[in-house]
Amino acid sequence: MSKTIDLGQQITLTDVYDLGMEQRTGSYLFHERDLTIVETSASPSIPYLLKGLKSLSINPRDIKYIIVTHIHLDHAGGVGLLLEKCPNAKVVVHPKGKRHLANPSKLIAGARAVYGDQFDELFDPIVPVPEERLITKEDGATLQIGENRTLTFIDSPGHAKHHFSIYDPVSNGVFTGDTIGVYYPQTKTNGFEFVLPSTSPNQFDPDAMLNSLEKIKNLNVDQIFFGHYGRTENPQLIYEQIWYWLPKFVDAGKKVMEEKPDSSLDEKVGAVSNELLRSVTEFLAEKGIDQDDDVFKYINVDMQVCAMGIVDYLLK
Incomplete structure (x- = not known):
């Protein structure tokens, strides 16, 4: 089972069945000179992500960058495991997240405190990322992945301090992780697009979240790509x-x-x-x-x- 959707502009979305749920968490792929993945979800999602790559006739050895918007396990928990299949890739992470990917012991302890006995089923294994394979991006930093495609990273706390969003000029879109909410594509069958804030522990800060929303709004994007789940072409509705x-x-x-x-x-x-x-x-x-x-x-x-x-x- 793997579902991959062509979103146009050299972007595909793969459903990675986080928590065993369809349309829960997505992983995006830029089909550029430097093949680039955005979000991995947790380790149990990695087989779905690999199947998605296979269905696109992409060899994981050809992946150049794996970007995680933040280090919560439903976005980055599987990155170390994926990296074992992508020997030529580097991981791009917020500066405040780097040490936790290299040594995930605190991440594991925090998630165990929240999820208790369900932890192993939901997140195991969490594989450390070698330091030499980690790249950090400060606010405003860029990454060129194709001749005409340079991504820009935007520090966007509120959901977490270790969160950045990624602006893509080709789609005039922004990949927002969880910083301006969780998008529920299930309601679209009723002709209604629905989003709620994601206020999970332990770095939630409503003022910072609103500041990040303002930063994103000022980009004047045409579309927003969410970690959970999918894309909207109606950004103003999301802000409201x-x-x-x-x-x-x-x-x-x-x-x-x-x-x-x-x-x-x-x-x-x-x-x-x-x-x-x-x-x-x-x-x-x-x-x-x-x-x-x-x-x-x-x-x-x-x-x-x-x-x-x-x-x-x-x-x-």
Whole structure:
């Protein structure tokens, strides 16, 4: 099973079935002189990514660059494993993420704290990346991958401090990882494009997220490529939805913290998650999307993790 979609302008998207879910996480490929992958997802996704390359008649030995927008395991957890199949590739990462790819012990500990007994099934193995195969890109730095294609890296914290977005002039598009949200292509069957902020622990910062959104908006792009999942050609709609939802998410957290000051951490997270789900469910019902819709399989997972990040942020 592998699904690869031609997005035009020498870009393809491969569904890598993160968490075993279709249209959950995507990996992008630039078909340029220097073949370049953006996002790998976690290690269990790597077989799907390799099958995608095979279906495109691409030998992994010919991959030149593997870019990860940030080092959360659902975006970069599989990069070390993929690198074993791509002996001529270098990994491009935010400067704040480099040491964690070279020595992933803290990443592993953090993910175990969030995912507990599910960790091995979701993320194992996490393979260190040799230091000599890591390249960092500061804000505004570039990478030429083809005669007429030079990517620009934009420091974009908010979801994480180790996050950059990637501007591509050929598509006039930007690869935003998680910094301006999770895109739910499942709702497009209802004629509605839907995105929610990704507020996962432990570096969520709403002010930084809004600043990053402003930076991205000022690029005047025609399309946005999301880590989760796919592409929109309606950037303004995305900005408006993040502006709408981000304060609602934080307010939901504040409400729970005020009402339940003595509750345990798990109880607070559960209450925030329920509050977020209630708001989103009501909103989507108005769009004709009920609770039995497939999109809620994804939203239910995300609201739990978003609630953890919001509670963590407010406790700090």
